[in-house]
Amino acid sequence: MESRKCKSNRIVKSGFKSLVSGKVQRYRCQECKHYFTGQEKYHRLSDDKKELIERMYDEKGEQRKIARVLNIGLATVQYHLKKS
Secondary structure (H helix, E strand, O other), X not given: OOOOOOOOOOEEEEEEEEEOOEEEEEEEEOOOXXXXXXXXXXXXXXXXXXXXXXXXXXXXXXXXXXXXXXXXXXXXXXXXXXXX
16 A cells, blocks of 8 residues: 555554444555545546547537446536546
């Protein structure tokens, strides 16, 4: 396991965090002092999916249709189109 902030592997356990799904182990990076749980709240879009969003939009695809077909939120589609 490594810190997503500084990519260091100097990680120590640092208590628990209460979530709806129960308790989750917390970790702390000794380099950057960042706390994290090791579980991602949201999945990140792969580079392939980002590319697909751009290609579908370039081919006159509507944003709502792209979101529906790829099973992602409309705001996510709009965010990635604005970024590119």
